[in-house]
Amino acid sequence: MIEIRNLSKTFSSGENQVAALADVNLTIPDGEIYGVIGLSGAGKSTLVRCINLLERPSAGQVIVDGQDLTAMSPRQLRQARKSISMIFQGFNLLMQRTALDNICFPLELSGVKKAEARKRARELLELVELPDKAEAYPIQLSGGQKQRIAIARALASDPKVLLCDEATSALDPKTTQSILQLLKELNRKLGVTVVVITHEMRVVEQICTRVAILDHGQVQEEGPTAQVFSNPKSDAGRRLVLPDGEKIHVLPENRLVRLVFNGASAGEPIVARLAREQGILLNILSADTRSIGDRTFGNMVLGLPLDETEAARALLYLRELKGVTAEEVTEYVQ
Amino acid sequence: MFSESEWELLRNIIQNGLWKAIGETLLMTFVPTILAFVIGLPLGVVLVTGEEKGIHPLPGWLMKLLNFVINILRSVPFLILLIVVLPLSRLLVGTTVGTKAIIAPLVIAAFPFVARLVETSIREVDGGVVEAAQSMGAGTWQIILKVLIPEARPALISNFMVALITIFGYGAMSGAVGGGGLGRIAVNYGYNRYQPLVMYFAVILLVILVQIFQGVGNVLVKKSDKRIR
Ligand SMILES: Nc1ncnc2c1ncn2[C@@H]1O[C@H](COP(=O)(O)OP(=O)(O)OP(=O)(O)O)[C@@H](O)[C@H]1O
Ligand SMILES: [Mg+2]
Numbered sequence: 001m002i003e004i005r006n007l008s009k010t011f012s013s014g015e016n017q018v019a020a021l022a023d024v025n026l027t028i029p030d031g032e033i034y035g036v037i038g039l040s041g042a043g044k045s046t047l048v049r050c051i052n053l054l055e056r057p058s059a060g061q062v063i064v065d066g067q068d069l070t071a072m073s074p075r076q077l078r079q080a081r082k083s084i085s086m087i088f089q090g091f092n093l094l095m096q097r098t099a100l101d102n103i104c105f106p107l108e109l110s111g112v113k114k115a116e117a118r119k120r121a122r123e124l125l126e127l128v129e130l131p132d133k134a135e136a137y138p139i140q141l142s143g144g145q146k147q148r149i150a151i152a153r154a155l156a157s158d159p160k161v162l163l164c165d166e167a168t169s170a171l172d173p174k175t176t177q178s179i180l181q182l183l184k185e186l187n188r189k190l191g192v193t194v195v196v197i198t199h200e201m202r203v204v205e206q207i208c209t210r211v212a213i214l215d216h217g218q219v220q221e222e223g224p225t226a227q228v229f230s231n232p233k234s235d236a237g238r239r240l241v242l243p244d245g246e247k248i249h250v251l252p253e254n255r256l257v258r259l260v261f262n263g264a265s266a267g268e269p270i271v272a273r274l275a276r277e278q279g280i281l282l283n284i285l286s287a288d289t290r291s292i293g294d295r296t297f298g299n300m301v302l303g304l305p306l307d308e309t310e311a312a313r314a315l316l317y318l319r320e321l322k323g324v325t326a327e328e329v330t331e332y333v334q
Numbered sequence: 335m336f337s338e339s340e341w342e343l344l345r346n347i348i349q350n351g352l353w354k355a356i357g358e359t360l361l362m363t364f365v366p367t368i369l370a371f372v373i374g375l376p377l378g379v380v381l382v383t384g385e386e387k388g389i390h391p392l393p394g395w396l397m398k399l400l401n402f403v404i405n406i407l408r409s410v411p412f413l414i415l416l417i418v419v420l421p422l423s424r425l426l427v428g429t430t431v432g433t434k435a436i437i438a439p440l441v442i443a444a445f446p447f448v449a450r451l452v453e454t455s456i457r458e459v460d461g462g463v464v465e466a467a468q469s470m471g472a473g474t475w476q477i478i479l480k481v482l483i484p485e486a487r488p489a490l491i492s493n494f495m496v497a498l499i500t501i502f503g504y505g506a507m508s509g510a511v512g513g514g515g516l517g518r519i520a521v522n523y524g525y526n527r528y529q530p531l532v533m534y535f536a537v538i539l540l541v542i543l544v545q546i547f548q549g550v551g552n553v554l555v556k557k558s559d560k561r562i563r
Binding site for chain 2: 052054078079082084085086088090092093094095105106108109110137138139150157163
């Protein structure tokens with residue numbers, strides 16, 4: 001388990017002070033694929049680099065499996081880092097080493113015998129499905145292949161945690177898919193906790209079980225992916241999840257209701273049925289549905305009639321629908 | 335173009351001392367270059383790793399001092415440095431003339447230059463790779479020996495050849511103040527006794543040697559750099 005407690009990081013360059021992280025608290029349970037999403041500059045990279053202390057926090061603690069990394073001696077920290085691996089957007093492979101020797105690198109650092117290291121490296125090459133690339137140099141590999149080698153290298157030390165900082169951002173959509181599938185599979189097979197840093201919703205939707213939304217160096221909300229994405233509570237969350245989330249419209253004359261489809265069939269013609277069965281006309285102000293995993297989720301904002309009794313009837317009707325939550329809202333994001 | 339007596343002199347030199355002079359020149363080139371790397375390589379690495387943002391920051395005053403000394407030594411013209419340092423050779427090898435005497439001044443003149451060459455080679459190594467190694471729990475020594483130097487290898491080899499050719503040039507220059515080798519032949523006969531034929535001959539040999547060094551260097555760099563497909 002990774003516990004991040006009151007973590008702050010301030011960068012100061014001369015006069016300027018940038019608070020990249022401000023009092024972040026997060027708990028990442030074991031075996032999870034945990035997403036951290038936010039816009040550029042939100043502090044995602046800083047957060048992930050604080051987890052293995054590549055960046056030293058200005059304040060706060062990082063506790064991995066009960067051990068406070070911030071309190072460790074350099075030697076203890078180096079030891080602890082062997083069970084917290086990291087992969088990068090730019091792969092960061094050793095360019096003068098073959099793929100196999102890259103995978104051997106962390107084993108060499110730990111003093112594993114060469115023959116044994118090579119044997120283990122070959123197994124890892126199988127695992128990332130590149131057994132025939134053992135003798136290839138990084139320059140001879142595609143981006144996706146390089147990331148696979150980097151993943152194999154990261155797994156060589158049998159880590160408990162795998163940190164991924166924009167690991168797929170340099171890859172095309174198809175390659176991204178295959179790397180995400182690989183991460184999912186490794187999480188399932190090896191039980192490794194995966195922390196995924198990304199600015200892409202699709203990445204989180206596809207593999208993350210939980211997600212935290214980071215904005216201006218602070219966690220705005222956190223929870224199971226389906227919940228956060230279908231019904232974002234924070235402004236930052238809504239801006240991220242709902243398309244074109246810049247403008248917030250407030251319509252004072254109408255009462256608004258937001259429907260959240262929790263796995264119900266979003267296509268169900270609720271509005272049409274209300275009109276037919278109750279004679280109440282509703283205004284669709286915005287609608288957005290998407291499928292997450294194998295369930296369908298949707299989000300719709302309806303304007304209630306101006307007539308108070310009609311509005312109350314409509315609200316009652318909507319609240320009784322199965323697989324749909326209806327809540328009154330005073331503003332919505334278009 | 336040249337008189338019979340000039341040809342005669344050249345023949346005489348070729349038969350009697352040429353191989354020895356070439357041997358001296360090679361000695362005066364390789365030995366100081368290697369010694370300059372023995373000193374300059376660790377210094378160059380420290381110039382990068384010891385920085386404030388480096389992987390193993392050293393006290394600021396120490397880094398300033400190091401940079402200062404290197405800059406001072408680099409700004410003294412070689413011939414002046416040679417004259418200043420020659421007394422040291424008397425202490426070390428008992429003489430201030432000849433091939434052996436010139437090695438110590440060459441090393442002193444070259445190691446600051448080599449330290450800077452090594453520094454630039456090491457700086458070329460991608461910071462991301464160093465970071466990856468740190469994230470795997472590598473210590474300072476492991477990063478230096480397993481990441482920085484191996485990843486900078488092509489640049490280091492290439493800069494070794496640059497240093498070798500520069501020191502080769504210094505060595506030839508030192509012929510003017512008592513150094514040995516082809517440089518002495520060129521200076522003694524060409525300049526002191528005005529025998530242009532001998533001088534041209536020595537110069538052509540020097541040029542050929544430089545071409546060979548550079549050619550071999552290029553092949554080695556190409557072979558060693560795995561970033562070339
Ligand atoms: N080494 C640094 N020195 C000074 N400021 C920094 C440094 N690293 C990050 N910052 C600042 O901290 C803030 C957060 O940066 P960070 O790289 O963590 O964002 P990010 O969420 O990863 O963004 P992106 O999606 O663009 O990678 C930014 O304002 C950035 O300018
Ligand atoms: Mg980033």
